[in-house]
Amino acid sequence: MMFPYLFSPLKIGTVEVKNRISFQPHLTNFAVNCLPSERQMYYWGERAKGGAGLIITEEMSVHPTDMAYEKLIDVYHPEVIPGFKKITDYVHQYDAKIFAQLNHNGQQCDGAISRLPVWAPSPMPDVLFRETPKEMEPEDIEEVARYFGKSAIHAREGGFDGIELQFGHSSLARQFLSPLTNFRGDEYGGSLENRMRAPLKFISAVRKAVGNDFTLGIRMCADEMIPGGLDLAQVQEICARFEASGLIDFMDLSIATFYNLYLVEGSMHTPLGYTIPLAAGIRERIKLPVFCTGRINDPVMAEKVLAAGQADMIGMCRALICDPFLPKKAFEGRMDDIRYCVADNQGCIGRMGVNKRLGCIQNPAVGEEKQWGEGTLQKAAVKKKVVIVGGGPGGLWAAKMAGRRGHDVTLYDRNEALGGQVLTAMKGAGRDEFGVIIRNEKDQVTKAGAKVKLGDEMTVEKVLADKPDVVIIATGSQPKQHPVPGADGPSVCNVWQVLNNEVELGNNVCLIDYDGHHRASATAEFLANQGKTVHMITSSLFIAAELGPSQDLYLARQRLLQKGVTFTPDIAVMEVGGEAGAKTVKGFNVYSNAWNEWGPYDAIVLAMGQKADDSLYMGLKGKVNELYRIGDSVAPRKVDMAIWEGHRVGREI
Amino acid sequence: MPTNNINILVLLRETSDPRPPARTITRGAGISERGLRRLPNPGDLTALEEALQLKDKLGASVTVLAIGPKRLDDLLRLAASSGADRLIRLWDHGLERGDAVADARVLARVLEIMTPTLFLSGNRLPDRGDDPVPALASALRSQACVNSVVAFSTRKDALQVLRKSDRGGRQEVVAPYPCTLLFEEGATLRYPSVEALTGAIAASIENWDLSQLGLPFWEVGATGSHLTSAEFGVPRPDPVRVVTPDATLPAFERILSLLSGGIKAREGKLHQLAANATADSIWQILDEEGLTLKAAP
Numbered sequence: 001m002m003f004p005y006l007f008s009p010l011k012i013g014t015v016e017v018k019n020r021i022s023f024q025p026h027l028t029n030f031a032v033n034c035l036p037s038e039r040q041m042y043y044w045g046e047r048a049k050g051g052a053g054l055i056i057t058e059e060m061s062v063h064p065t066d067m068a069y070e071k072l073i074d075v076y077h078p079e080v081i082p083g084f085k086k087i088t089d090y091v092h093q094y095d096a097k098i099f100a101q102l103n104h105n106g107q108q109c110d111g112a113i114s115r116l117p118v119w120a121p122s123p124m125p126d127v128l129f130r131e132t133p134k135e136m137e138p139e140d141i142e143e144v145a146r147y148f149g150k151s152a153i154h155a156r157e158g159g160f161d162g163i164e165l166q167f168g169h170s171s172l173a174r175q176f177l178s179p180l181t182n183f184r185g186d187e188y189g190g191s192l193e194n195r196m197r198a199p200l201k202f203i204s205a206v207r208k209a210v211g212n213d214f215t216l217g218i219r220m221c222a223d224e225m226i227p228g229g230l231d232l233a234q235v236q237e238i239c240a241r242f243e244a245s246g247l248i249d250f251m252d253l254s255i256a257t258f259y260n261l262y263l264v265e266g267s268m269h270t271p272l273g274y275t276i277p278l279a280a281g282i283r284e285r286i287k288l289p290v291f292c293t294g295r296i297n298d299p300v301m302a303e304k305v306l307a308a309g310q311a312d313m314i315g316m317c318r319a320l321i322c323d324p325f326l327p328k329k330a331f332e333g334r335m336d337d338i339r340y341c342v343a344d345n346q347g348c349i350g351r352m353g354v355n356k357r358l359g360c361i362q363n364p365a366v367g368e369e370k371q372w373g374e375g376t377l378q379k380a381a382v383k384k385k386v387v388i389v390g391g392g393p394g395g396l397w398a399a400k401m402a403g404r405r406g407h408d409v410t411l412y413d414r415n416e417a418l419g420g421q422v423l424t425a426m427k428g429a430g431r432d433e434f435g436v437i438i439r440n441e442k443d444q445v446t447k448a449g450a451k452v453k454l455g456d457e458m459t460v461e462k463v464l465a466d467k468p469d470v471v472i473i474a475t476g477s478q479p480k481q482h483p484v485p486g487a488d489g490p491s492v493c494n495v496w497q498v499l500n501n502e503v504e505l506g507n508n509v510c511l512i513d514y515d516g517h518h519r520a521s522a523t524a525e526f527l528a529n530q531g532k533t534v535h536m537i538t539s540s541l542f543i544a545a546e547l548g549p550s551q552d553l554y555l556a557r558q559r560l561l562q563k564g565v566t567f568t569p570d571i572a573v574m575e576v577g578g579e580a581g582a583k584t585v586k587g588f589n590v591y592s593n594a595w596n597e598w599g600p601y602d603a604i605v606l607a608m609g610q611k612a613d614d615s616l617y618m619g620l621k622g623k624v625n626e627l628y629r630i631g632d633s634v635a636p637r638k639v640d641m642a643i644w645e646g647h648r649v650g651r652e653i
Numbered sequence: 654m655p656t657n658n659i660n661i662l663v664l665l666r667e668t669s670d671p672r673p674p675a676r677t678i679t680r681g682a683g684i685s686e687r688g689l690r691r692l693p694n695p696g697d698l699t700a701l702e703e704a705l706q707l708k709d710k711l712g713a714s715v716t717v718l719a720i721g722p723k724r725l726d727d728l729l730r731l732a733a734s735s736g737a738d739r740l741i742r743l744w745d746h747g748l749e750r751g752d753a754v755a756d757a758r759v760l761a762r763v764l765e766i767m768t769p770t771l772f773l774s775g776n777r778l779p780d781r782g783d784d785p786v787p788a789l790a791s792a793l794r795s796q797a798c799v800n801s802v803v804a805f806s807t808r809k810d811a812l813q814v815l816r817k818s819d820r821g822g823r824q825e826v827v828a829p830y831p832c833t834l835l836f837e838e839g840a841t842l843r844y845p846s847v848e849a850l851t852g853a854i855a856a857s858i859e860n861w862d863l864s865q866l867g868l869p870f871w872e873v874g875a876t877g878s879h880l881t882s883a884e885f886g887v888p889r890p891d892p893v894r895v896v897t898p899d900a901t902l903p904a905f906e907r908i909l910s911l912l913s914g915g916i917k918a919r920e921g922k923l924h925q926l927a928a929n930a931t932a933d934s935i936w937q938i939l940d941e942e943g944l945t946l947k948a949a950p
Binding site for chain 1: 890894900901905908
């Protein structure tokens with residue numbers, strides 16, 4: 001076996017987990033009417049089926065004042081128990097254990113949803129929710145403790161194998177523990193002993209409710225990562241005291257707070273396994289099993305962490321959202337088949353942040369496991385000859401799915417390598433891991449029996465000469481050629497030309513960001529890395545405006561500023577002027593309407609939108625039996641939609 | 654006991670190299686044989702060297718015993734090339750999966766048959782940390798046993814032995830013959846000559862089995878054991894020391910500090926100056942670093 005540590009069992013309290021892989025708690029927005037849903041059952045069940053030893057549910061609200069999000073399960077209502085039973089029975093059939101995570105978010109809540117005041121240790125607003133809370137009175141603390149106990153009983157009666165209390169990055173308990181959020185002068189504030197009093201009350205209430213024969217642990221924030229907050233040394237002491245209480249069986253860990261949310265859910269620019277040393281630091285002090293998490297997307301890394309004694313359990317979250325069957329594939333040594341998470345964050349965290357259902361750019365089946373989960377794909381009733389044009393992510397998925405269904409599939413691409421626009425996008429600064437999306441799929445296409453023909457520019461005639469039953473157009477998009485007057489002259493180029501090194505730029509460059517995404521900011525950083533002076537002009541309030549939900553905004557801006565990139569926001573660009581090598585940008589402030597001119601620049605780089613490459617589709621219309629187009633060739637969007645549409649059409653033809 | 658007629662028995666065992674990680678078998682209880690590197694037990698080789706030195710000095714006879722399958726013949730040939738007089742390999746399928754007590758019965762029976770003046774072996778097996786079998790066998794024979802032996806000298810009717818004691822201390826004991834000495838890894842085994850190596854290929858090895866010992870099968874191996882292996886797991890690896898990063902650092906730099914273990918990248922400054930200015934600048938740097946001789950005030 002390749003991974004003896006990873007696949008060795010672990011005793012946690014009264015339960016034995018078959019391996020060291022835990023599917024970590026995270027929001028899904030799958031609950032319906034604040035009750036457990038069938039969607040959750042299939043979602044968690046799919047990860048159990050895929051081999052995870054332990055599933056920890058998303059946080060569940062223990063009290064009416066805890067409404068951080070609209071679609072959380074209200075575990076304090078007994079009505080949750082029947083739904084819980086369905087979920088736990090479903091997960092247990094795959095020899096996995098499932099823990100319920102209970103939480104009160106404290107100040108990190110939204111009173112506009114609950115129509116109740118937000119409760120917190122001190123009347124200090126959270127940086128994200130910005131709502132001044134009510135300072136909890138001692139009887140409020142007692143009430144929350146009672147609700148924790150009541151909720152724990154519902155979880156136990158619902159068939160869960162254990163409970164995890166969220167004391168981590170988003171929790172009332174952390175707010176009591178942290179000198180950053182607890183300014184109380186009573187017995188719940190001040191000294192560490194006092195600050196631990198309320199969290200210990202919560203733990204005691206739950207332990208009393210569930211008894212000693214039930215597994216109970218907590219998820220701690222290992223380091224708030226902000227001056228004045230809890231750091232590793234303080235959390236080591238807190239964890240040691242929690243352990244000494246004798247009330248808990250394991251210690252799960254998270255990191256940071258909403259001051260630095262980009263560290264809670266580190267994106268592609270964050271190092272793999274970035275919180276592992278913190279877990280090791282906690283494990284240095286306590287004997288309880290310690291869970292670690294944070295961009296551990298690879299069983300090889302997981303094995304090393306366990307073998308080095310840095311943690312006892314590997315928390316995988318996005319890695320298993322992306323590939324629920326990663327544990328099974330690792331166990332069987334099928335490393336080539338693992339679909340590695342790239343922490344792009346657009347499909348998971350990016351959707352959560354704007355109250356959409358959880359997704360994944362690389363796994364269209366997330367949240368759709370009932371209809372699209374493992375084992376649902378049916379062989380096609382009639383074998384068809386399928387031609388797919390375009391080997392980007394959409395085309396690859398269409399070819400894979402159609403091939404698996406038994407169709408005779410040929411995938412054409414005009415380039416010498418598969419990948420489409422990903423091959424260019426991955427050249428942006430720090431975006432090289434994006435290319436793993438293509439690594440993940442290209443072997444699957446050939447394993448599915450599809451033929452791949454590269455370096456072949458398809459025309460209407462060539463497609464028709466193949467006499468296909470089905471044609472799928474996945475030809476992507478191109479940068480707009482002439483988005484504003486003057487933008488087609490010399491010394492003006494687009495981001496694709498820059499990233500593909502097709503143009504010579506001078507040292508003084510202006511990049512017009514109408515994209516707000518990596519396409520613009522990663523190109524600006526790419527240029528800044530070459531020592532160029534870069535100025536960015538955007539019509540938005542700030543550059544990289546679309547990177548907020550995916551948690552890329554903070555670090556992207558930080559890196560750009562550190563590299564000397566300057567910004568001008570709020571500008572509608574109306575014209576590019578000037579001579580070659582001395583280009584200017586004219587535009588007006590969208591709020592004041594005041595016109596201005598910027599420059600001169602050696603070159604202007606445009607990130608001003610894409611145009612669908614649909615000429616082949618239009619030429620084939622009416623000439624083949626079944627014609628589909630997917631991804632950017634329909635309308636330029638992001639990679640998640642290309643994959644979604646490729647997956648769907650591959651399933652349905 | 655006359656010191657010019659010493660009969661020495663050396664137990665030579667193989668052990669697994671503890672450095673590559675061991676893997677447990679997927680079914681049942683045990684360690685996977687795949688990838689294991691086998692070595693002669695270093696402590697046993699030290700015991701053999703001590704025996705051979707005694708042979709050189711006093712003319713003692715040295716018999717080497719290995720208990721295990723045929724591959725252990727290689728160990729015995731190594732002993733033969735080094736100067737051992739007699740080689741015995743004991744093995745029987747009935748001996749498989751014995752616990753320490755069952756194995757000690759076997760070894761005690763060998764001691765009873767051979768009646769050596771000295772029984773020498775290593776103190777421990779590095780892959781498992783200990784091996785109580787030689788000491789238990791000596792106890793079954795009511796024979797004196799000294800562990801952690803550092804040095805010894807022979808007297809007419811007893812041995813004077815220096816052994817390691819607690820916390821680095823040394824203890825000197827006197828042990829009567831017959832006696833068991835268990836050595837720490839120390840003196841390395843001598844290099845055999847080419848002729849001795851060649852000769853060892855054809856050395857005669859006596860093969861013993863349970864019938865030679867006259868022990869009933871129910872007293873040895875798995876049937877004679879008190880312990881049964883139910884489960885085998887890898888141990889909880891030791892935690893690693895983690896340094897708390899400077900709390901005043903920005904968050905991302907704290908992460909980088911954690912991942913690097915607190916090691917900072919080396920910083921440098923680039924000075925692009927004319928020759929004279931470069932010389933002045935170097936002098937200034939040396940001066941700031943306190944590397945120049947200052948004139949006395």
